[in-house]
Amino acid sequence: MALGAIIEQGAYSVGNFMVLLLIARWCSRAEYGAFATAYSIYILALETQNALILDPLLIFGRSRYAAIKLAYVCSMEKVTLCITSLPAALIASSGLVAGIGFGRTALSLNLVLCAAAFLVTAWFLFLRRSFYVMERPGQSIPATLLYLTSALVILFSFKQWCQQVQAYCGFLTLTAAGLAGGLLARRMLRGPTSVPATDVPNFKRLVHEHWTFGRWQAGAGILNSTTNHLQVILAAAILGVEAAGALRAMYLLIQPALQLIIVLLILGMGNLSAWLENRPTGQSKPALRSTYLVPLAVSMVYALLMYTFAESVEGVFFAGKYHEYLYLLPPMLFVPLVFSVFAYEFVLFMSFGIQKYLLPAAAITGATSMCLSYILNLKYGLYGASLSFLICGLVAALVNLALLYIAVRRKISPNLSLLH
Numbered sequence: 001m002a003l004g005a006i007i008e009q010g011a012y013s014v015g016n017f018m019v020l021l022l023i024a025r026w027c028s029r030a031e032y033g034a035f036a037t038a039y040s041i042y043i044l045a046l047e048t049q050n051a052l053i054l055d056p057l058l059i060f061g062r063s064r065y066a067a068i069k070l071a072y073v074c075s076m077e078k079v080t081l082c083i084t085s086l087p088a089a090l091i092a093s094s095g096l097v098a099g100i101g102f103g104r105t106a107l108s109l110n111l112v113l114c115a116a117a118f119l120v121t122a123w124f125l126f127l128r129r130s131f132y133v134m135e136r137p138g139q140s141i142p143a144t145l146l147y148l149t150s151a152l153v154i155l156f157s158f159k160q161w162c163q164q165v166q167a168y169c170g171f172l173t174l175t176a177a178g179l180a181g182g183l184l185a186r187r188m189l190r191g192p193t194s195v196p197a198t199d200v201p202n203f204k205r206l207v208h209e210h211w212t213f214g215r216w217q218a219g220a221g222i223l224n225s226t227t228n229h230l231q232v233i234l235a236a237a238i239l240g241v242e243a244a245g246a247l248r249a250m251y252l253l254i255q256p257a258l259q260l261i262i263v264l265l266i267l268g269m270g271n272l273s274a275w276l277e278n279r280p281t282g283q284s285k286p287a288l289r290s291t292y293l294v295p296l297a298v299s300m301v302y303a304l305l306m307y308t309f310a311e312s313v314e315g316v317f318f319a320g321k322y323h324e325y326l327y328l329l330p331p332m333l334f335v336p337l338v339f340s341v342f343a344y345e346f347v348l349f350m351s352f353g354i355q356k357y358l359l360p361a362a363a364i365t366g367a368t369s370m371c372l373s374y375i376l377n378l379k380y381g382l383y384g385a386s387l388s389f390l391i392c393g394l395v396a397a398l399v400n401l402a403l404l405y406i407a408v409r410r411k412i413s414p415n416l417s418l419l420h
Contacts, residue, residue, distance in 0.1 A: 003138070004136070004137045004138020004139075004141065005132065005137040005138070005263055006260070006263055007138065007141055008128070008131075008137050008138065008140050008141050008144050008263075009259065009260070009262070009263035010259075010260070010263075011141065011144040011145050011147070011148045012128065012144045012147060012148070013255075013256065013259035013260075014148055015144075015147050015148040015151045015152075015177060016151075016174075017252065017255060017256065017259075018148075018151060018152060018155065019151055019155065019170050019173050019174060020039075020170070020248075020252055020255075021252060021317055021318075022155050022159075023035055023165070023167055023169070023170045024245070024248070024249050024252065024317075024318060024321075024322075025317070025318055025319060025321070026159060026165040027165060027166070027167050029242040029245050029246065029321070030241055030242050030245070031166070031167045031245075032167060032245040032248070032249070033236060033240070033241030033242050033243070033244040033245030033246075033248070034110075034167060034236075034241050034245075035110075035167035035168070035170060035245075036232055036236075036241075036244055036245050036247075036248035037232060037233060037236045037241060037244055038110045038111070038114060039114075039170075039248075040229035040232060040233060041091060041111070041114055042114050042117060042118055042171075043229060044229070045087045045088070045091065045118045045122075046118065046121065046122065046125070048087055049080075049083070049084055049087075049122045049125070049126075050125075051214045051215075052083055052210055052211065052214040052215075053076070053079065053080050053083060053084075053122075053126060053210060053214070054125060054126065054129045055214065056209070056210045056213040056214050057073075057076055057126070057129055057130070057133060057210075058129060058132055058133055059213070060072070060209065060210075060213075061073065061130075061133030061134075062133065062135075065201065068201075069133055069134055070134065070190075071201070072133075072201055072206075073130040073133055073134070073189065074190065075201050075203065075206055076126070076130075076206060077123075077126065077127075077186075078203060079203065079206050079207055079210065080122065080123060080126040081123065082207075083207075084118070084119055084122040084123070085119065087118065088115045088116075088118050088119040088122075089115070091111055091112075091114055091115035091118065092111065092112050092115035092116075094111050095108045095109070095110070095111025095112040095114075095115065096108065096112070098111060109168055110167075110168050110171065113168055113171035113172060113175070114171050116171070116175045117171045117172075117174040117175045117178070120174075120175050120178040120179050120182065121174055121175075121178045123178070123182050124147065124178040124179075124181050124182035124185065127140070127143070127182055127185035127186055127189060128140050128143070128144065128185060130189055131185075131189065134189070139188060140185055140188070140189075142184060142188065143181045143182070143184040143185035143188060144181060144185075146180050146181050146184050147177045147178065147180065147181030148177075150176060150177040150180040150181065151173050151174070151177040154172070154173045154176050154177065155169070155173050158172075158173075230369060230370060230373050230388075230392070231247060231373055231377075231385045231386075231388050231389055231392075232244050232247055232248055232251075234373055234374060234377050234385065235247050235377065235382065235385045238377045238378065239377065239381060239382055239385070243382050243385075246322055246325040246328070246382065247325075247328065247382065247385050247386065249318060249321075249322045249325065250322070250325055250326075250328045250329050250332055250386065251332065251389070252317070253306060253310070253313060253314070253317070253329060253332075254302075254306070254332050254333060254335055254336055256302070257298065257299055257302040257303075257306075257336040258335075258336055258339055260298055260302075261295045261298060261299065261336060261339055261340055261343055262343070264294055264295050264298070264343075265295070265343045265346065265347060295340035295343060295344065296337065296340045296341075298336075298340070299336035299337040299339070299340045300337060302336060303333040303334065303336065303337065306329070306333055307329075307330065307333055310326055310329055311323070311326065314326055325382070327383065328382060328383060328385075328386035329386075331386050331387045331389070331390045332386055332389050332390065334390050335389050335390055335393055338390065338393035338394055338396075338397055339393060341397045342393060342396050342397045342400065345397065345400040345401060345404060346358075346400070348404060349400070349404070354407050357403045357404075357406075357407060360403065361396075361399050361400050361403050362396075364399050365392070365395050365396040365399050368395050368399075369388070369391075369392035369395055369396070372388060372391055372392065372395070373385070373388040373391075373392060376388045376391070
C-alpha cells in the first residue's frame, strides 16, 4: 500500500509541478508573478475542501464506515460536488465583478478559469483519496498517470500552437487534466457493480458529520493557507509581481519534498486512526514513531541534495532565468524539515479527535506570521520574504506543540495518554 501511495502521489505531484514549472519557464517573470499570486486563491479553496471532505473521508472511511466503504465513498461524491460548488461560485462571481465592475479583464479571466479548475480538481482529489479509503491507492495510478500525461500534452500543445504562452493556460491545463483523470478514476473506483441503496449513509447525516468534524480544520486551513502563501502575496504587494514570481520559483525547488511528506502524512493519519480503533491492550506505539521519523529523514536528505546541486537544478528547470535568485534558497531548504514536524502534529490533532484546537492554533500562527512577514519584507526585501517561509513554519510548529501539551495536561482525549 505504501509503495502504491507514493507512486500515485508522485504522479499527481509531478503533474502539478510541471504546470507551474513550464509556466514559469515559458512566461515572462512578470506574467508568472501574476499567475503565482492568483494561484494562491486556488490553493486556499482546495484547503477548505481538504478540511471538510478529504481528511474526514479518510478518518471515517477507515473507522466508522469501514464495513461499507464503497457505499460511503459513493455517497460522499454528491456531498463533494455540493460543498465545492459554493467556493467555485464565489471565485467565479469575483471574477465577473472584477471584469464588469472594474474593467480588469485579465484578472476576471484568471478568476473564472481558477473557479473551473478548482471545481474539477476538487472532484478529482476526492476520487483519488477514495482509493486510500478503500486501502488500494495503487489502483488509482492509471488515472493519476492520465492526469500527468494530459497536463503535459496540453501544455506542450499550447507551446506549439501559441506564439506566446499566457499564464492563464495553467488553469486551463489543470481543468482539462483533472477532468480526464477524474473520469477514469470514477470508472475504476465504482467498477461494474452498483452499490445497494440500503447501504448508503444518509446525505444530511454525512454533511452534518463532515461539517462537525472539519469545521475547525476548515477555519484553520484557510488561516494556514493564507499564512503559507502570505509571502508570495506580500512580495507582490511590496516588491512587485516579478519578485513574487522569483519567490514562487524558488519555492518550486522544495515542493517535491513537501509533496512527499504530504503522502506520508496521509498514510500516517489513516494507519494511526485504524490502529487507535483496533489496538490490543498493551500494544507498543509503532504507528506514532513511523509517522514522524520517516518524514524527518526524507526532508533532511532532500535538503542536502538540493543544496549540493542547486545551480544545476535551476539550470534544468528554469534555463538560468532565476539563477540570480538562488541566494533565496538556503533558508527555504529547512522548510520541509519544519513542515515534517508540523505534519506530525497535525496527524495527532486529527487522529486523536482534538481538531478543535486547530483553529486557535492557526489564528495565533496567522496573526504572528503576518506581522513577522510584513516586517521581514520591508526590512530585508526578497531575502526577508524567503526567510519568512521558515520563520512562519517554526511559529506554526511551536504553537501546535504548545496546544498539544495543553490537551495532554487536560486529558481532552483518552488516546492522548499515548503521548506521555
